[in-house]
Amino acid sequence: EYWWWSLFIVLAGIVLAVVDTLTGTMGMFGDSGLLGGLFELGVIVPSLALGVRRLHDINRTGWWLLLVFGFFPIAAIGGGILLVSFFLLDNFLILTVLGFAMVIGGGILGLIGIIVLIVWAIKQGDTGPNKYGPDPRMATSQ
Structure with a gap:
């Protein structure tokens, strides 16, 4: 599916x-x-x-999606801080370092998270029921 x-x-x-x-x-x-x-x-x-x-x-919580994709807005906010630092505050050092760290850190952590999600998506699901419900591949009789 x-x-x-x-x-x-x-x-x-x-x-x-x-x-x-x-x-x-x-x-x-x-x-x-x-x-x-x-x-x-x-x-x-x-x-x-x-x-x-x-x-x-695969017996993982859906919150992993929010965690992984939450890093990219951090990178975008860091980019905004960099722009403000460069163009409005005459390259204010503390904001420049903060913005750069947010862009690099958020981007790298987001990419690592996407790789982990891809590996998990490729993994075969649990056999039998888990804490989130029955195995969707098993036929259910009613």
Whole structure:
């Protein structure tokens, strides 16, 4: 289920990027075009839910997603601090060091976390029930 959803996301993203490029709407939402940006907004909640289900399948808490992806906003805030330090405060040393540490630290920790999540996603789920529920691969009889 998880990998089929991932394949759908990748293929739909490619198709929508081509359509956005052909219609001239590429870049309206950062790197995405109009259709791609709307698609991303539409799939974020189901993607997070499926990620949590996948983590539960290997007996891990869904909070790992928040922890891992929480590092990237830290890096972005650090980038903002760097910009303020450079352009508004005439390269104020303490803020420059703080911003640089946040960008580098948040980025590196986020990338390490993504690698860990990929390894966990590849791992086969627990056999039988775990604390998050029954094994989804086992047939349930009602």
